[in-house]
Amino acid sequence: MKFGIVVFPGSNCDHDCHHVITKVLGHEAKFLWHKEQDLHGVDGVILPGGFSYGDYLRSGAMAACSPIMDSIKAFAHDGGMVFGICNGFQILLEAKLLPGVLMRNQSLKFICKDVCLRVENTETPFTNTMQTGDVLTLPIAHMDGNYTLDRRSATKLLEEGRVLFRYCDSSGQVDDESNPNGSVESIAGVMNEQGNVAGMMPHPERCSESMLGNRDGLKIFESIVKAWTK
């Protein structure tokens, strides 16, 4: 599979994603420059983490207006797989490809630590290698990860199976204590209605090798590849 990794000014997990895809997963990856509109025939697009445009004004806001986003919107519209991690998730929300907003963490602090995630729906291109209820350990590293949506829409997302992951404790229990940033319904990652665009705050690319603690993150990339192969 050929992944396109978008490089915005201020992206800083672009090389980390590239490393996992090419060196760990053994697939192809190409960097896509934000000023361009050509997606170079990639099979899926990753919007990596970082601080696009310094995250000034609002995280992801200016990146959502870059030229390449027009192409990505068209690509998504045609069913292409698009996956946003952290800042990439913020950009997808600002670009209205996914519902909701990411506000400042409840603590108003940047938080970098491992969290537990409960897998909510395994019938998605992003989770198809997992079991429902699986608890994954992935790191978060963000200032604006407080997923905000009115409660009704949030419940609806859950009902429709569009919530991929929720923050939980190590036994899979979802509660306030294990919610690191104040996200509504402890939502950590969501998907669009068509099921081809998803975003999440935790960083799967940071835990895809055992030397870095665990390989839970790799399951997400493997799912994407599996979905594409089908």
Place this chain on the structure above:
Amino acid sequence: MHARIYVTLKKGVHDPQGEAVRHGLAGMGYKEVLDVRVGKMIEVKLGEISREEAEKRLAEMSEKLLANTVIESYRIELL
């Protein structure tokens, strides 16, 4: 020409920053503060442009970039 755009969270949207400021003020003894909301004020300097044109362009910029209209509203003030 100069303009100001005030961007504020819509009513009902939880404001963690405002809440933290209120909490901080209460801790410092300012109990009279009942509520705090933190918004943005964006000051813009524009080149040669008519007032009407300015108003139109600024509204566009606000919609597209300066405010996230899902949770924020904006108000434009031409100086």
Place this chain on the structure above:
Amino acid sequence: MHARIYVTLKKGVHDPQGEAVRHGLAGMGYKEVLDVRVGKMIEVKLGEISREEAEKRLAEMSEKLLANTVIESYRIELL
């Protein structure tokens, strides 16, 4: 009572955020935007308090918490 406090960077203090917004707007075709400065607008709801008292207390709060007076200045507006 309601009040607004406008917090802006002092003149001469570098505003990277404003600069980035200006650059972003230029990229989107808004070349008429010559300069952008981003400040804060803090809306405060106060309990029973006289205007004078409010003014005094808000100035105090601004000095102590709401503004970073080393680089920012503030303006209080009672509504």
Place this chain on the structure above:
Amino acid sequence: MKITTDIIKDHGLTDDEYRHACKLLGREPNLTELGIISVMWSEHCSYKSSRIYLRELPTRGPSVLQGPGENAGVVDIGDGLAVCFKMESHNHPSFIEPYQGAATGVGGIMRDIFTMGARPIANLNSIRFGAPNHPKTKRLLSGVVSGIGGYGNTMGVPTVGGEVVFDECYNDNILVNAFTIGLMKADRIFKGQASGIGNAVIYIGSKTGRDGIHGATMASGEFDESSEEQRPTVQVGDPFMEKLLLEACMELMQSDAVVGIQDMGAAGLTCSSFEMADRAEMGMELHLERVPQRAEHMTAYEMMLSESQERMLLVVKQGRENEVLQICDKWDIEAAIIGKVTGDRRMKVYHDGKLVVDMPVAPISGEAPIYERPYAEPTWKKSLNDFDFASIPLPNDYNSTLQTLLTSPNLASKAWVWQQYDHMVQTNTVVPPGSDAAVIRIKGTSKGLALTSDCNSRYCYLDPRMGAALAVAEAARNLSCVGALPLAITDCLNFGNPEKPDIMWQFREAILGMSEACRRFETPIISGNVSLYNETGGKAIYPTPTVGMVGLLDEVERHATAFWKSKGDTILLLGKNNDELGGSEYLKQIHGKVCGLPPELDYDRELAVQKACRIGIRRGIVRSAHDVSDGGLAVALVECSIGREEGVLGAVVTLEDDLRPDALFFGESASRILISVAPQHAETFMMIAKEVGAPVAMIGEVGGGRLKINGLIDVDVVELREAWKTALPRMMET
């Protein structure tokens, strides 16, 4: 304009220095030239008080590719790769405005690294604040930590370690020392050199504003009050700009168009242009109207002295300028050709066509005054050192003493700090903050790097020579605890006013102690920074020579962390427990005393202990290793138990030394490491230790939910962990 004695004084120049400057110029300087001289000859740029002592430091070694003198030092690590690192202080700015001060400190040190051609791969931060209950402490800590995170996180450089210390000696002079390490090809070191007559001088990065211009400019008619007002004393950092600058520089350095490069740090354009010209024995011609400017109507004086952040000066091969401009354009950063290299060894600066500066480069850059300031051992030292420990009563309840120590901000968990730092970006962090040193892997090789920063300034106060040596020893020990061989160090020497003989004495002693230790550990000093005048109201900070040390692991998979791994494992202690309480955290926290002498350092024992630890780790038999430092043996044992994220593992320990129990539990004798191994490897490890001459003893066993020592200490691990973890957040919330 006439230069008056007031103007000279306001620029911080002595009469002698001014006379010397006139002699070098052959005339009186104009105001811009005076400004240039004053910054070039400032303590910060010229090291005029410290230079003669810094010569004592060992700076050479077989793997040193670049020692002090350039923007940062470089060490060869094999595989065609090298690392470049340095530490720098941003103490005063951080006290004035903690967020921006710390942020721009981090920005500055990262520029020093990537200007050498190295991509920054990790940061450390060594930060010191006043007493926890001092009214300023919390605000300063919180601002500094978010500033460090704000900059480092945005840059995508992980902050993987550091130290946080609280002591009332820092009440009005906090310390913020930032360290960055970068990775580069060993044969692609870039230098700050302006060589090649006719080559272009190119300015890239942020626009120049009136930031951080010192000098007493009110004295001059050229500046009215409003321009004074427009001169912010605080510089605001723009990590986004710096990230673009980094990427642009990395791309620029791929080609051979760039001949020299230097960041504009302290004294901005002045310092970078003079130093680059001087190193290449060249001159330069600059045209200031071409400098990208943020403020209107800037004068030559202001442009030469501005300390606006996120700027670089490049010297580019003639004819290749466009390549550079194009790359800058790609990354959306400003670039302007502002001058060229000349052969006359003079700095000629034009502003709007007018020659405003005409000075010889070498004398201004290289012949700054050097002072051999008088030094004398302070009279108060002896009375501090002579202390009869028999007068210290033994604790009634060792459990509560231990709890008090562990929940004091100095020993409590620092997770509140390092969780605000992205310590994982770049996906190389193999050992995150929390162990003795951080370990990062080097992709594409089997190697790893270990990083630590250390200094116990209370020791340095009691005996600066021993204290500085102990800082080096502890740093090396921390590296050995993760399995790394110490390679080289950088330092940040924070002291009081050097014009006072006792401060100068502290400085000199510290250098001597550090030098000896570096020789013994074979860790040359490849870069560093001096920060003097850290005092307020005549009260100086404790001498604080912070050490940043880097070690190498040939096989990064073979490393250790500080925490117990398995029930039933045997606990061994490398080193010796001595009757040493001087300068300890225990004396300070429990008895409110800072006195005695710091622990002794026996180099042979220290080297043997570290070697045994490294061998054990490399052979794969050491399951955990943790050095004994602040708080002593009991605290170290607790740390091995409570630092684990998952599950509970206590230990039962028996110590047989015949010492007073508080010295045994809380004394801070140097050169000790706690090791745990699977029981079947205990004998093997004892053999290793004996072979290298390290004292060793089996002292207990891992397991259970409690930590028990000698029947005097018996604590619940989970409870203690909770108290230790929440101490700092609780302090910050109240």
